[in-house]
């Protein structure tokens with residue numbers, strides 16, 4: 001899939017749409033989800049035009065991929081959820097119901113999160 005420069009997260013990265021920032025470094029921007037599914041629900045997005053995990057890992061340098069995942073960990077640290085625990089999740093493609101075609105990692109925390117999937121497959 002070709003990256004669309006006008007997807008909502010690209011526009012947030014360019015500062016065209018506001019966000020409630022949780023963390024930022026050279027590799028990633030993290031901000032609170034507009035429709036939180038948990039008391040803490042933050043999205044971490046790479047600062048580059050990657051649609052999916054496959055796109056990121058095939059086309060970004062190992063240093064960038066590493067920097068991005070370190071930023072996910074730094075965001076969780078910044079949110080103060082290391083002790084209580086948290087869940088990370090990344091939807092990729094149609095079956096996962098990926099809505100925004102800019103790769104992102106969700107961080108959920110702030111209450112016991114229950115089983116991993118809503119219903120058995």
Ligand code: 5GP
Pocket residue numbers: 008017019020031032033034035036043090091097098099100101
């Ligand atoms: P996906 O289903 O693609 O993994 O998740 C996309 C997430 O982006 C959803 O949880 C949705 O609430 C969030 N989202 C969509 N548009 C915006 C926006 O404009 N601002 C913020 N902060 N979150 C958004």
